[in-house]
Amino acid sequence: MEDCIFCRIVKGELPSSKVYENEKVVAFLDISPVNKGHTLVIAREHHKTMMDLPDDLLKDVIVAAKKVSKAAMDATGAGGISIALSDHEVAGQVVPHAHFHIIPRHKNDGLKLWPQGKYSEGEMKEYAEKIRKSFK
Numbered sequence: 001m002e003d004c005i006f007c008r009i010v011k012g013e014l015p016s017s018k019v020y021e022n023e024k025v026v027a028f029l030d031i032s033p034v035n036k037g038h039t040l041v042i043a044r045e046h047h048k049t050m051m052d053l054p055d056d057l058l059k060d061v062i063v064a065a066k067k068v069s070k071a072a073m074d075a076t077g078a079g080g081i082s083i084a085l086s087d088h089e090v091a092g093q094v095v096p097h098a099h100f101h102i103i104p105r106h107k108n109d110g111l112k113l114w115p116q117g118k119y120s121e122g123e124m125k126e127y128a129e130k131i132r133k134s135f136k
Helices: 005-010 055-076 123-134
Strands: 018-021 025-029 039-043 080-084 099-105
Touching: 005 025, 005 039, 018 055, 025 055, 039 055, 055 080, 055 099
Parallel strands: none
Antiparallel strands: 018 025, 025 039, 039 099, 080 099
16 A cells, blocks of 8 residues: 555544545545535545546445435535546646545535637547547
């Protein structure tokens, strides 16, 4: 197991406010919440990004994220849930251990969605083709 902050939480070396756990997954409150009830869902096993998670383990994490989302929404009276994940530092990943953010949402809570851009003529087709060719 790595020595990242989340691995230390899994090992019980650092305190956390756990809200859900099973043999493969742990979910705990974010110490810097966007909104109250903001929860992080992680695999107990260390994997830096979602892309590094084995498919079977990713399925376990996603199922747990679904359970946590419903519980967080019910517990906080939220009108919705945003689920976020950032892979790699350039995308905003701060802790190098794959984790999903479950963020209870309330009307006018101030959290904004990302800005939306546009493709120029023919660009959408070009990018779709590049992505299709990149599957391994």
